[in-house]
Amino acid sequence: MADTATDKQQNYIVEAPLVEGNHNFSTITEKISSIVESKPPSGWLIAFLFSFSLFLMLNGAIAYLLWEGTGIWGLNNPVGWGFAIVNFVFWVGIGHAGTLISAVLFLFRQKWRTAINRFAEAMTIFAVICALLFPGIHVGRVWVAYFMFPIPNQMGVWPNFRSPLLWDIFAVGTYFLVSLLFWYVGLIPDLATLRDRTTSKVKRFVYGILSLGWRSSNRHWQNYELAYLMLAGLSTPLVLSVHSIVSTDFAVSLLPGWHTTIFPPYFVAGAIFSGFAMVMTLAIPVRKIYGLESIITIGHLDKMAKIMLVTGSMVGYAYAMEFFIAWYSGNTFESFAFVNRAVGPYAWAYWIMISCNVIVPQLFWFKTLRTSIPVLFIASIFANIGMWFERFVIVISSLSRDYLPSSWDYYTPSIWDILMLIGSFGLFFTLFLLFLRFIPMIAMSEVKGVLPEADPHHGDVH
Amino acid sequence: MTPKQIYGILAEFKDTKSVLKAAESVKIEGYINFDCHTPFPVHGLDDAMGLKRSIIGYIVGFGCVAGASAGLLLQWWVSTIAYPVVISGKPFFSWQAYMIITFILMILGGAFASLIGMFHLNKMPTYHHPLFNSKNFQKATDDAFFVSIEFNDPKFDLNDTKTFLLSIGGENIEVIEE
Numbered sequence: 001m002a003d004t005a006t007d008k009q010q011n012y013i014v015e016a017p018l019v020e021g022n023h024n025f026s027t028i029t030e031k032i033s034s035i036v037e038s039k040p041p042s043g044w045l046i047a048f049l050f051s052f053s054l055f056l057m058l059n060g061a062i063a064y065l066l067w068e069g070t071g072i073w074g075l076n077n078p079v080g081w082g083f084a085i086v087n088f089v090f091w092v093g094i095g096h097a098g099t100l101i102s103a104v105l106f107l108f109r110q111k112w113r114t115a116i117n118r119f120a121e122a123m124t125i126f127a128v129i130c131a132l133l134f135p136g137i138h139v140g141r142v143w144v145a146y147f148m149f150p151i152p153n154q155m156g157v158w159p160n161f162r163s164p165l166l167w168d169i170f171a172v173g174t175y176f177l178v179s180l181l182f183w184y185v186g187l188i189p190d191l192a193t194l195r196d197r198t199t200s201k202v203k204r205f206v207y208g209i210l211s212l213g214w215r216s217s218n219r220h221w222q223n224y225e226l227a228y229l230m231l232a233g234l235s236t237p238l239v240l241s242v243h244s245i246v247s248t249d250f251a252v253s254l255l256p257g258w259h260t261t262i263f264p265p266y267f268v269a270g271a272i273f274s275g276f277a278m279v280m281t282l283a284i285p286v287r288k289i290y291g292l293e294s295i296i297t298i299g300h301l302d303k304m305a306k307i308m309l310v311t312g313s314m315v316g317y318a319y320a321m322e323f324f325i326a327w328y329s330g331n332t333f334e335s336f337a338f339v340n341r342a343v344g345p346y347a348w349a350y351w352i353m354i355s356c357n358v359i360v361p362q363l364f365w366f367k368t369l370r371t372s373i374p375v376l377f378i379a380s381i382f383a384n385i386g387m388w389f390e391r392f393v394i395v396i397s398s399l400s401r402d403y404l405p406s407s408w409d410y411y412t413p414s415i416w417d418i419l420m421l422i423g424s425f426g427l428f429f430t431l432f433l434l435f436l437r438f439i440p441m442i443a444m445s446e447v448k449g450v451l452p453e454a455d456p457h458h459g460d461v462h
Numbered sequence: 463m464t465p466k467q468i469y470g471i472l473a474e475f476k477d478t479k480s481v482l483k484a485a486e487s488v489k490i491e492g493y494i495n496f497d498c499h500t501p502f503p504v505h506g507l508d509d510a511m512g513l514k515r516s517i518i519g520y521i522v523g524f525g526c527v528a529g530a531s532a533g534l535l536l537q538w539w540v541s542t543i544a545y546p547v548v549i550s551g552k553p554f555f556s557w558q559a560y561m562i563i564t565f566i567l568m569i570l571g572g573a574f575a576s577l578i579g580m581f582h583l584n585k586m587p588t589y590h591h592p593l594f595n596s597k598n599f600q601k602a603t604d605d606a607f608f609v610s611i612e613f614n615d616p617k618f619d620l621n622d623t624k625t626f627l628l629s630i631g632g633e634n635i636e637v638i639e640e
Binding site for chain 2: 159
């Protein structure tokens with residue numbers, strides 16, 4: 001990295017090693033490439049078949065939706081936005097940790113990111129695919145999905161650029177493309193490693209095409225590193241803006257409980273919280289099954305738990321501040337919306353949200369709990385559940401009771417809502433398992449770069 | 463084998479420290495068309511090789527400006543010329559509301575510019591390269607460090623260059639054919 005941090009670091013701080021055990025460059029290559037090159041562990045196939053069947057179920061559910069229409073969902077008159085938008089916001093949020101790890105931590109020169117950035121980025125891409133599914137189907141008429149894009153059409157109609165829904169299309173679409181570019185650029189050196197290791201002609205050809213002729217040249221590295229830095233620099237404002245823009249879907253409306261200026265930062269904090277929870281949910285089994293404990297160390301999990309503590313507490317602060325402002329504004333409707341959340345018909349969802357997002361992360365004040373694998377795993381699952389319920393509370397509780405009591409109604413999801421939510425997890429895990437099988441899940445060239453012997457001044461006496 | 467078919471000479475070095483020293487020596491010796499091959503970017507190698515800072519930043523800057531202008535232009539054209547609709551009595555060209563998509567397309571333009579710029583400067587994508595003829599060079603993406611000096615360098619001489627690479631600590635010296 002074009003930085004003198006490593007040089008200085010040796011002088012006054014002795015940090016815990018980023019990679020444990022007796023790894024050198026070739027053992028790293030061997031460890032990570034062999035996962036892709038050899039047959040997957042038996043659990044992989046079982047997990048894949050399970051996820052894939054959920055994915056097929058999702059396809060069936062969507063087919064029925066297209067046949068029958070959105071009437072199959074639990075939507076009713078005040079609640080016109082149900083699980084589709086809840087799932088959309090949930091999945092976009094999950095994606096945020098990937099970009100945060102790959103871009104923001106890169107800009108801050110947090111070298112520990114190298115062990116987890118590749119699969120966190122993959123997670124981002126797959127989560128955004130799941131997210132994009134829901135706006136695509138939420139009107140039940142996929143054949144008119146092109147209405148959302150500013151393209152010439154036979155009606156001579158153009159989209160309204162003052163609408164947050166259109167901002168959303170641009171923001172999430174761009175987020176997907178930029179994440180994909182960033183991920184692929186990071187993959188190029190590792191695909192070249194696979195190309196150079198394989199003995200099969202077919203694989204050599206495929207990896208040869210995918211690695212674009214990479215030959216580890218320093219003249220290439222020089223442009224590559226700056227391009228990567230630029231992508232990180234561009235992704236950072238992008239990731240902060242995406243969930244802010246998603247939050248404007250709500251904040252720009254006039255509905256009590258939605259119409260608040262706190263939404264953008266509050267959504268971003270929640271997104272990072274949920275994303276790190278998902279990274280942890282995925283990383284804990286993966287490092288165990290593939291024997292990667294020396295690369296994704298307990299130190300990495302400890303650091304992620306700290307970020308979850310910070311962002312979870314920020315979310316907790318936002319929940320409290322929403323209540324305070326609702327009261328302080330003196331607006332009857334606003335105050336009602338929040339009291340209704342805590343004690344109204346959806347109080348159960350609200351308290352699940354508070355327990356999972358605010359109380360559970362407080363465990364991470366303690367080092368023993370931050371380094372305990374079972375605690376981390378269970379807490380991360382709770383955080384995922386809590387963040388899904390956060391979106392449920394925001395969307396459903398606000399919509400179900402707006403200004404006019406005569407129009408209030410209680411929303412209950414139908415079986416199709418639930419099947420589509422479960423099915424979207426099937427899609428996510430299908431993609432993620434394929435990724436684990438065919439793509440190096442850890443950025444080899446980057447991990448090599450943070451080994452002590454990668455520093456040309458390693459062992460010099462200062 | 464006629465000399466025209468030669469691409470250059472490849473020498474292996476054992477670690478980052480020795481490849482860094484070698485790069486410096488090659489530069490001081492007066493070679494221009496040479497390159498180092500390392501499995502990961504080695505800190506300080508750009509200076510040792512005498513490379514100037516990459517110009518990708520300017521390309522990305524251009525991409526950002528192009529993306530932002532295209533975004534603003536699209537929104538202006540759609541909402542004032544192609545399909546002007548009065549919405550809550552706001553002006554057709556409500557630039558404040560258009561800033562978001564302008565910003566997003568700025569990022570998109572910059573991201574594509576950094577990718578395309580990197581490809582252009584690195585002459586990628588390509589499938590084959592003469593260096594891939596070397597079996598030993600496959601280690602360049604694993605754990606080995608190489609210096610290659612190209613045939614088209616004005617100072618290149620098959621024997622002298624070989625001896626020079628040996629003298630600065632190169633191992634497994636290999637002549638690479640096209």
